[in-house]
Amino acid sequence: MATSDRDINDMDVLVDHLPYLRRYARALTGSQSSGDAYAAMTLEAILEDPQGLDLSLSAKVALFSAFHQIWKSVGAPVSTEESGLKATAQKHLAKLNENTREALLLHTVEEFNSVEIAAIMQIDTDEVDKLITTARSDMEDAIAGNVLIIEDEAIIAMDLEALVADMGHRVTGVAQTYEEALSLGKSDKPDLILADIQLADNSSGIDAVNDLLAHYGDIPAIFITAFPERLLTGERPEPTFLIAKPYRQDQIRSAVSQAMFFSSTETLGV
Structure with missing residues (x-):
């Protein structure tokens, strides 16, 4: 036709x-x-x-x-x-x-x-x-676990920490830089990572997540960014869970619940 x-x-x-x-x-x-x-x-x-x-x-x-x-x-x-x-x-x-x-x-x-x-x-x-x-x-009732937050904006980090804790999960730490993320992640293994893309010292949240995955193997990760279109380019691999800033709290709750429930997300490579 x-x-x-x-x-x-x-x-x-x-x-x-x-x-x-x-x-x-x-x-x-x-x-x-x-x-x-x-x-x-x-x-x-x-x-x-x-x-x-x-x-x-x-x-x-x-x-x-x-x-x-x-x-x-x-x-x-x-x-x-x-x-x-x-x-x-x-x-x-x-x-x-x-x-x-x-x-x-x-x-x-x-x-x-x-x-x-x-x-x-x-x-x-x-x-x-x-x-x-x-x-x-x-x-939300299925699984509780440990969550590492990688976020350099203090107000957002506090909001994420409160949301995750309210859902019954334990926050293993909040990292503002790549180095902090690796240190916290390797000292206390997370079951889930919530990560911003660009960090305080211009280091990469993507790099931090990928290096932790290289250290541990598969860990679910949720990326949060003000520019999601930059990551949804059609090039492989891409994040399964990608949330745009400013986010809504129910978006975070949904993504965290699903990642914990399914024990898996596909993470972004470089």
Whole structure:
């Protein structure tokens, strides 16, 4: 089917939202390769039949809705890993009620409201609210652990520390620089790392995380940055959990809960 000028213009707008669909798909599947595959399938389906895109919705909602049509049609599978942290993630994922993880990610990470999520998932808003409440309860009650915070802004660091402690986790330390992060991380092994990208002495939070991973092996990491678009470039690897500043507290709670629950995130390489 040939595309009209309007369809082409709509595709240009959709492409602007594609990095965020990829972020969502990777967090949803637990795998960058699997998530990217579903995002690519979505774009291919739209290109093949642009008239199937619901133009009564905003561009981002329409794109995510198209993704969910494919996601549902293939049974919402999760990446199949035979061992390691991803196998643990799959085991935990199987315990969640149907659609709860999707609703929670759409709301807290992608910042859709209940009406938009209802349009994306093709359910009513009351069900959306119930799914989000259930997901939060399931994940926050599942696992408590040790969290290292790498953040050079004192007010933000204090807020993160309070949030993490309120969720029942123990903060192993707050680092403002690469060197502090390595020292704290190696002296008290964290189960999760919350990391800013650029630190007080212009050192890299990414480097700190990667060096701790090299020391310990796989540890879930959540990156927090004022410029998320700089990291969602399509180059591999990318962070599964990436939160933009200024963040909302429920975004942090959601990401921390999911990372702890699934014992895994894919971290950013250099």
